[in-house]
Amino acid sequence: MHTHPTPLSRLLAGGGGDATRVAFGRSGERTRRDLARDVAALASAITAVGAGRWLLFSADSYATAVGLLALASCRSLAVLPPNRRPETLRRLAEGAVGALVDGDAATVAGLPALAPLQQRAALPAAPPCLDREAPLVEFWTSGTTGEGRPIRKALRHLEDEVAVLEACLGAGLGRDARIFATASHQHIYGLLFRVLWPLALGRAFQAETLLHTQELLPRMRESEAAALVTTPVHLRRLAAGDDLRELRGICRAVFSSGGPLDPETARAVAEQLGAAPIEILGSTETGGIALRRRDLDGDVWHPLPGVEIARREADGRLEVTSPFVSVGDDAGGGRARSVLGDRVDLVPGGGFLLLGRADRVVKVGEKRLSLPEMERVLASHPGVAEVALLVLEPAGERRVHAVVAASPAGQALLERGGRRALRSALTQHLAASFDPVLLPRAWRFVGALPRDAQDKVPHASLCALFGDRAPMRPTAPKLIDERRGAEEFVRQLEVPADLAQLEGHFEAVPLVAGVVQLGWVLAAAAEWLGHEPELSGLEALKFPEPLRPGRRVTLELRRSADGQQLRFRLHGERSVYATGRAILAAGRTGAA
Amino acid sequence: MATVQSLEDEIKQLIIEALVLEDVTAAEIDLEAALFVDGLGLDSIDALELAMALEERYGVKIGDDPDQNRQIFASVRALAAFVSESRS
Numbered sequence: 001m002h003t004h005p006t007p008l009s010r011l012l013a014g015g016g017g018d019a020t021r022v023a024f025g026r027s028g029e030r031t032r033r034d035l036a037r038d039v040a041a042l043a044s045a046i047t048a049v050g051a052g053r054w055l056l057f058s059a060d061s062y063a064t065a066v067g068l069l070a071l072a073s074c075r076s077l078a079v080l081p082p083n084r085r086p087e088t089l090r091r092l093a094e095g096a097v098g099a100l101v102d103g104d105a106a107t108v109a110g111l112p113a114l115a116p117l118q119q120r121a122a123l124p125a126a127p128p129c130l131d132r133e134a135p136l137v138e139f140w141t142s143g144t145t146g147e148g149r150p151i152r153k154a155l156r157h158l159e160d161e162v163a164v165l166e167a168c169l170g171a172g173l174g175r176d177a178r179i180f181a182t183a184s185h186q187h188i189y190g191l192l193f194r195v196l197w198p199l200a201l202g203r204a205f206q207a208e209t210l211l212h213t214q215e216l217l218p219r220m221r222e223s224e225a226a227a228l229v230t231t232p233v234h235l236r237r238l239a240a241g242d243d244l245r246e247l248r249g250i251c252r253a254v255f256s257s258g259g260p261l262d263p264e265t266a267r268a269v270a271e272q273l274g275a276a277p278i279e280i281l282g283s284t285e286t287g288g289i290a291l292r293r294r295d296l297d298g299d300v301w302h303p304l305p306g307v308e309i310a311r312r313e314a315d316g317r318l319e320v321t322s323p324f325v326s327v328g329d330d331a332g333g334g335r336a337r338s339v340l341g342d343r344v345d346l347v348p349g350g351g352f353l354l355l356g357r358a359d360r361v362v363k364v365g366e367k368r369l370s371l372p373e374m375e376r377v378l379a380s381h382p383g384v385a386e387v388a389l390l391v392l393e394p395a396g397e398r399r400v401h402a403v404v405a406a407s408p409a410g411q412a413l414l415e416r417g418g419r420r421a422l423r424s425a426l427t428q429h430l431a432a433s434f435d436p437v438l439l440p441r442a443w444r445f446v447g448a449l450p451r452d453a454q455d456k457v458p459h460a461s462l463c464a465l466f467g468d469r470a471p472m473r474p475t476a477p478k479l480i481d482e483r484r485g486a487e488e489f490v491r492q493l494e495v496p497a498d499l500a501q502l503e504g505h506f507e508a509v510p511l512v513a514g515v516v517q518l519g520w521v522l523a524a525a526a527e528w529l530g531h532e533p534e535l536s537g538l539e540a541l542k543f544p545e546p547l548r549p550g551r552r553v554t555l556e557l558r559r560s561a562d563g564q565q566l567r568f569r570l571h572g573e574r575s576v577y578a579t580g581r582a583i584l585a586a587g588r589t590g591a592a
Numbered sequence: 593m594a595t596v597q598s599l600e601d602e603i604k605q606l607i608i609e610a611l612v613l614e615d616v617t618a619a620e621i622d623l624e625a626a627l628f629v630d631g632l633g634l635d636s637i638d639a640l641e642l643a644m645a646l647e648e649r650y651g652v653k654i655g656d657d658p659d660q661n662r663q664i665f666a667s668v669r670a671l672a673a674f675v676s677e678s679r680s
Contacts, residue, residue, distance in 0.1 A: 365637045395610060395612045436635045
């Protein structure tokens with residue numbers, strides 16, 4: 001039986017079955033009729049304030065769906081803050097017209113605020129026409145410098161991915177599965193899997209976000225059929241207590257995304273439920289890329305239909321071309337191409353294996369080290385439950401630093417012999433496989449690795465654990481925005497006021513040295529080309545005006561026709577800070 | 593005038609601070625113990641840092657004779673003796 005997703009625009013018109021259940025929860029059940037009415041009411045209220053950029057954050061998935069559809073019908077953009085910290089909201093509020101939030105506050109972050117479910121419209125609005133190409137949602141994600149970056153999705157990116165997910169996975173779910181989730185709908189995985197996909201297919205989703213993972217289980221048990229949208233960290237906890245066994249026969253699928261799922265948890269889930277979790281590989285920039293079920297596929301990922309994958313020759317990184325990619329090079333026919341930070345190996349049959357992030361291969365003391373590899377070796381020690389490594393420069397030279405969540409055995413060692421005992425045991429364990437200069441120079445033993453709302457371990461949180469070693473000054477400019485084309489690569493940067501390289505240059509007047517600006521040019525080139533550019537020289541190098549801290553600069557890179565030169569220009573609105581040409585060494589063209 | 597003993601204490605402190613060493617106190621550093629590879633377990637990167645710190649603090653320059661340097665950096669005691677001689 002073919003199930004076709006209902007396009008979002010039809011949902012607004014109230015089509016597709018008015019009584020179809022949309023959501024369930026503490027406030028009762030909502031149907032499509034409720035949805036159409038709530039959306040129309042909210043849309044009127046939004047129109048009264050004005051169309052434009054609106055913040056949207058609610059703990060309730062149904063309210064989020066209402067907010068999103070209402071904004072879409074008002075030709076407005078929904079900006080989804082990744083967290084509720086005041087600085088985040090303040091930053092995202094720039095250029096925004098209003099905010100859709102829970103509660104009664106009249107303003108939030110200086111913006112007029114509306115509660116999505118508390119509006120009453122005088123008249124039902126006429127069903128609007130939705131533009132598939134217009135930006136619908138703006139997500140915020142941490143880029144390589146650790147600062148947030150905006151990533152926009154048009155209606156078509158989301159609708160098309162929903163259609164593919166249903167085609168691949170819908171039959172396994174069945175029509176009546178109720179969708180439960182721990183993943184946040186403020187990020188693309190949660191928004192697609194717990195809101196938009198169920199919404200389009202008439203599957204009811206849970207409106208609330210439960211505080212404790214444990215609360216999910218009794219609720220799921222009450223369903224005839226259910227599915228769970230979750231992340232590795234939550235799933236580990238759920239599977240550890242053998243609690244999932246009670247859901248056998250009820251739970252049709254467990255989805256996991258946001259990070260690598262360890263084989264033990266996959267096996268435990270398979271044993272308890274009868275099938276391993278369906279892992280989804282994707283990113284905000286690219287949307288969904290691939291799926292895998294460990295009990296069927298082992299470690300091999302299989303691309304979603306419509307997704308083309310390739311291994312970039314220069315650095316082995318994964319190149320994705322699909323209609324779900326919203327940040328990347330245009331590949332024609334509504335598709336775009338993006339390169340991920342992960343290295344891959346292709347396997348016969350169309351699948352691939354992930355090898356770890358390219359930027360986690362570092363040089364310490366001229367020796368090359370794969371941080372994931374050292375993490376694996378450390379994790380194999382019985383005293384270690386989880387580990388994260390990073391490279392810092394406490395004494396002016398790069399050193400590996402380790403953050404370890406000790407296992408019970410590790411805890412015992414800490415209690416018996418103190419930090420020194422565990423540190424010594426782990427160092428010896430590593431010394432068998434790694435050069436002495438690569439061994440971690442400082443260790444932090446924690447109860448658990450610091451994680452954010454997406455269950456990722458933010459680099460900034462790890463750095464903060466070592467804040468006592470040296471004041472953490474940024475060593476890179478803040479990346480505000482990035483635009484990538486075939487002919488040019490443009491970055492908007494902001495020079496931090498406390499940039500480390502300003503020290504001593506100069507005492508009276510801090511300026512960003514030319515050589516530092518060149519470093520930024522080369523870093524941008526490396527990201528664009530996919531490899532560290534090998535230069536045979538620099539030409540026409542000019543630094544017309546001094547660059548002071550706190551400034552925003554635009555860094556433009558252009559390739560010459562023959563691909564042998566990279567022309568760069570760093571400028572502000574009225575000032576030019578650096579221009580020149582980088583001549584690429586023979587044999588290495590600017591081909592990306 | 594600073595005694596050799598307090599110079600040895602200073603150098604222990606310098607090593608710990610310049611190299612941002614953890615889990616080691618000055619009291620625990622054996623004056624005669626090796627600094628590199630064994631004993632304190634410092635490595636080639638530390639050697640560079642330490643040389644810079646010594647130059648900054650005491651004005652002493654480490655030469656390029658490997659045999660001589662091996663002797664100078666053999667232990668905290670040896671290092672203190674070297675610094676003391678260079679200053680007088």
